[in-house]
Amino acid sequence: MTPPPAAAKSRLWLVRHAAPLVAPGTCYGALDVPADAQATRAAAERLSTALPPGAHIAHSTLQRCELLAHDLQVLRPDLTFAPDVRLREMDFGRWEGLTWDAIGKSAIDAWVAGFATHAPGGGESLAHMLHRVAAALQTAREWRSNQGAKDVVWITHAGVARCVAWLQERGESALPRAEDWPVAAPGWGEWEIRELA
Numbered sequence: 001m002t003p004p005p006a007a008a009k010s011r012l013w014l015v016r017h018a019a020p021l022v023a024p025g026t027c028y029g030a031l032d033v034p035a036d037a038q039a040t041r042a043a044a045e046r047l048s049t050a051l052p053p054g055a056h057i058a059h060s061t062l063q064r065c066e067l068l069a070h071d072l073q074v075l076r077p078d079l080t081f082a083p084d085v086r087l088r089e090m091d092f093g094r095w096e097g098l099t100w101d102a103i104g105k106s107a108i109d110a111w112v113a114g115f116a117t118h119a120p121g122g123g124e125s126l127a128h129m130l131h132r133v134a135a136a137l138q139t140a141r142e143w144r145s146n147q148g149a150k151d152v153v154w155i156t157h158a159g160v161a162r163c164v165a166w167l168q169e170r171g172e173s174a175l176p177r178a179e180d181w182p183v184a185a186p187g188w189g190e191w192e193i194r195e196l197a
Contacts, residue, residue: 010144012137013051013153014161015191017064018043025099029159030091030123035064043189044071052151056080056143058136059155060087068189069155079153086136089157093123116175127175133163134172137196144196152196158185161192168194 018039022028047068059069061083073081095103103121111120119125140152154160165182166174186192 010196011151012140012164012194012196013055013151013191014164014186014194015043015047015068015153015155016158016161016186016188017060017062017068017155019188020064023099025101027092027095027098027100027103027121029089029096029157030062031096032062033064035067037067039189040064040067041071044068044075046189047072047191048075051076051079051153053078054147054150055153056082056147056150057153057155058082058084058087058140060089060157060160061085062088062157065155065157072155084136084139084154086132086139087154087156087160090120090126090129090159091123093119093121095121095123112178115178115181129159130163130167130172130175133160134167137164137167140196161185164194168197 018035020028020033020035022031022033057069057072057079059065059081065087066083069081073079095107100108107120111118116127116130117125119128136154140154143152144150162182162185165184166176169182170176
């Protein structure tokens with residue numbers, strides 16, 4: 001008797017938007033800044049040839065990600081696309097649009113001291129962001145279970161990619177300190193692929 005074939009593994013593609021059109025040194029997370037249109041088109045072209053058939057695309061509702069999703073949909077109309085607010089970057093509240101210098105060292109130090117639970121600028125804490133990304137991961141797993149072993153693609157932000165890395169390595173119950181937080185993230189218009197476990 002032949003053993004049943006091993007279950008195909010689903011993958012999660014974490015795609016970062018192209019470089020945003022924002023002054024260097026500016027704090028932006030939930031700030032809805034556009035991305036470079038030419039770099040976005042180039043990223044969509046690379047991604048369109050890399051993605052397998054049947055992939056499901058979810059994207060942040062911030063315009064720098066929506067533009068990439070739109071350009072990709074033109075090139076790959078065979079794929080399904082859906083906006084997801086849970087894939088947005090962290091909300092820095094009153095800090096949004098300010099330079100890091102204007103925010104000041106004491107405010108940043110207060111955030112670092114309470115890294116997981118402090119809401120920088122009165123916006124969103126990292127613990128809250130981890131919770132919403134964990135919920136989005138659960139939705140992706142359910143989509144995979146319902147649709148078969150197909151890839152899920154997130155067009156998102158560096159902060160979300162770091163949250164996924166933390167959640168897959170440490171879990172939602174472990175709250176990070178600043179020195180433990182993953183620094184690595186895909187470059188502008190690039191992606192990393194993780195197993196959707």
